[in-house]
Amino acid sequence: MLVRLYNENPNPRDIRDIVEILRQGGVIIYPTDTVYGMGCDITNQKAVEKVARFKGIKIEKSNFSFICSDFSHLSxxxxxxxxxxxxxxxxxxxxxxxxxxxxxxxxxxxxxxxxKTVGIRIPDNNIIRAIVEELGNPIMSTSIRDEDEIIEYTTDPELIYEKYQDVADVVIDGGYGELVPSTIVDCSGDDIEIVREGKGILEY
Structure with missing residues (x-):
């Protein structure tokens, strides 16, 4: 299912429908403030395993991050x-x-x-934050990659839908995605370390 949502004002009814699919173990593809992501409810083990199988990795060895709607989920x-x-x-x-x-x-x-660590994201995107808020807990997230070695990420939601409609229960069309992923900042040790340079300049 391909659903068009607008970042300025995502339709609450559509958000509720998508959350219901997540609660039933569905997998969704959604826009962020960087590349498109694929994810599911972190509390649904079968859905998490489905995404891991699709990515060809073991869950415990993966680097899935959690998308939160605000700071309240951090603790x-x-x-x-x-x-x-x-x-x-x-x-x-x-x-x-x-x-x-x-x-x-x-x-x-x-x-x-x-x-012993977890990756946390709060994207500057109203669509995915509204979904997480309605769900009541974070969703697991992994980037949608492209097989093309020159173009790392697929940015067109309609092409994403064509390619992933057998894997994802819902693909959200939130407009074109970015080509640059998030910057990863490791704060788990004594020093703060940027482990992947992506979009955004970290402000200290």
Whole structure:
């Protein structure tokens, strides 16, 4: 199913319908403030396994991130965040950044494996944030990649739908996506380290 939503004012009825699909274990493809993402409800293990199988990776070895709607979910899944790190996050989110933080025991076990961290995203995109808010907990996220070695990411939602309609229950057309992914910032150690340069310049 291809659903057109507008970032300025996503239709609440469509948002509710999409959330119902997520609650039933559905997989969705959605716009962010960077590239298009694929995800599902983090509490639904079967849906998470479906995405991992599609990506050809084991969940516990994956680098899936959690998309949150606001800062209230941070403490749900992370250990206490040092003040200087929290200030950095507040300054840069919502925005095109993934922050790697120490995970707490609320992160579903099937994500963790031997990993002690979780990647957190709060995109500057009203569509996906409205979906997460209605759902009531984060969704798991992974980027939609392209097989073309020159063009890393597919940006046209209609092409994404053609390609992924057998995998995703809903593809959200939120307009053309970006070609540059999020910047990944590791805040889980003593030093703050940029592990992938993407969109956005980190403000300290």
């Amino acid at each position: 749900d899944f992370t250990k206490p965040i040092p003040n200087h790190v929290f200030k950095l996050i507040r300054k840069n989110l919502p925005g095109p950044f993934t922050f790697i933080l120490e995970a707490n025991n609320n992160v579903p076990k099937y994500f963790k494996g031997k990993k």
